Amino acid sequence: MDRIVIVGAGQGGLQAAISLRAEGFEGSIVLIGAEQHLPYQRPPLSKAFLKDGEARKLQIRPATFFERKDITLHTGVEVERIDRTDRVVWAGKESFAYDHLILATGTRNLxxxxxxxxxxxxxxxxxxxxxxxxxxxxxxxxxxxxxxxxxxxxxxxxxxxxxxxxxxxxxxxxxxxxxxxxxxxxxxxxxxxxxxxxxxxxxxxxxxxxxxxxxxxxxxxxxxxxxAAGVVPNTELAAAAGLLVDNGIVVNEYLLTHDDSISAMGDCAVFPNPVTGLPIRLESVQAATDHAKTIAARLVSSTHTAYAAVPWFWSDQSDWKLQIAGLAASDDDSVMREDGAVLRFANNHLSAVETINDARTHLQARKALAGALVSREQMAAVNYDLAAVK
Structure with missing residues (x-):
């Protein structure tokens, strides 16, 4: 494999390029972004940036990084079509050939x-x-x-x-x-x-x-x-190319579409929940980062390890940092501890933990959720102490 093209230069798309080089990929990497800016962090846009307006703080890597890592970055470029037969993506009058294509097209506002x-x-x-x-x-x-x-x-x-x-x-x-x-x-x-x-x-x-x-x-x-009424995944490019789309670009547990030369990742990808097997789509920087690492390892080392990371999320509102480990449905049961942490349960098993300004409990939750399923009875027996989960 000599040429990998990544469509989408957000945090996930950039991480895919970084991870490919970290895994030892020596071929051509082309990263194509629709925005004019260098890849940047989105989470601060609704928080710190509104106060200080310092766009440079948002940059994930400087321009020199792309030269040093031999990553060809195209900004302000809209990819219009994927030719799966000839393995080419088209953007205006320019074409980009690929041996493997990674779609990191993200979402847009609903x-x-x-x-x-x-x-x-x-x-x-x-x-x-x-x-x-x-x-x-x-x-x-x-x-x-x-x-x-x-x-x-x-x-x-x-x-x-x-x-x-x-x-x-x-x-x-x-x-x-x-x-x-x-x-x-x-x-x-x-x-x-x-x-x-x-x-x-x-x-x-x-x-x-x-x-x-x-x-x-x-x-x-x-x-x-x-x-601020939510987002929808950008799937039009994939759908026009004949890829399966259902509230996102459908991929398997390895983030691979039914076309074995195309992967999809991040907010635009629908994949099997590692716990339930049901299709899910995560809008999370961390999920996109983990997806990128999973894809890079598969492409470079042929290590077919399924994506199975515990998802986690956060939101900074005033002086409260909300952190969520795991993934709960809106109707999952909940138990609130005396310290304010909320444990969620689906089918009598721990599905997520919510905390405010409590990094210690959040990390305990991620560790607990990374292991075997933990039953509600197990948690009740230790007074819902996550540190006691073996």
Whole structure:
């Protein structure tokens, strides 16, 4: 294998290139990104960057790194077509031949059918964050459409800047797809105590030039409206090439599509849950990083090790760091310990652990989840002490 092309120059795509070189791959690596910027970190866009605006801090590697590692980086390039027969990707009038293709196309913001949504700003890319930061310098009030990680991180930052902030969430609780009811309630109280107005079970009906109208008819005035209603995977390129797509690009436990010359990874990939075998798609920097390492090892050393890392997530909201080890469904059972940690259980087995400002328990949880399945009875017998799990 002499030529590997990576479509998508986000954190995952860059990690694939880094891991290929670390594994000893000496052939050609081409990394193609749609954005004009060098690969950068996305998580700080909704937090530190809104305050300091220092884009250089976001860069994962300087330009000299790509020269030193002999990685050909193309920025500001949209890949338009994959020719699987001739193993070529096309971007405008330029073609890139490959022996193996890695798709790391990521996600884009979900845009619900809300009238007037063009008045709202996005927060997905560095350009989005720069536009939002500029808007915040003149604004004094903000409405957030969506009560997930990004929306709440932004709300916390805007409140710290003295803005009046309102969050409109269609579901009955905050972060409902990601955390337990107990953790949702703690964060609801946290944001309300900070002065943020939170509307639950009351989605945005329309966006105007002066704010939003909620489903119950309430009108909320705001200088800035942020859309943070979730994301959808970028699968159009794969689908047009005839690859299997179902809420993401479908891959096996080795992150390989049904075309053995194409892998997919990160936010755009649907793969078998290592625990349940059911298809899942993770929106996580860590998952993308682990995917990249798995693919690089398979391509270079022919070590067919399935992706089986314990997923973990985090969200910084004000002075609280939420950390989640494992993966729970919204209806998984939950047990809250006296110290505030929440243990989730699916089919009577530990599925995830949620903590706030508790790195020690988070690391214990990741260790416990990396081993054999732990039953609820086992946890109850040790008073839910993760350190006691053998």
């Amino acid at each position: 845009r619900p059918p809300i009238p007037g949504l063009h008045h709202a700003l996005d927060l997905r890319t560095l350009n989005d964050a720069q536009a939002l930061r500029q808007a915040l310098t003149a604004a004094r009030s903000s409405v957030v459409i969506g009560g997930g990680f990004i929306g709440l991180e932004f709300a916390a930052v805007a409140r710290s800047m003295g803005h009046d902030v309102c969050v409109a969430e269609a579901a009955s609780r905050l972060m409902s797809r990601a955390v337990s009811p107990e953790m949702s309630a703690r964060f609801l109280a946290k944001h309300r105590d900070a002065g943020t107005v939170v509307h639950l079970d009351n989605p945005v009906h329309s966006v105007t030039g002066e704010g939003v109208v909620l489903a119950d008819g309430s009108q909320i005035s705001a200088d800035t409206v942020l859309l």
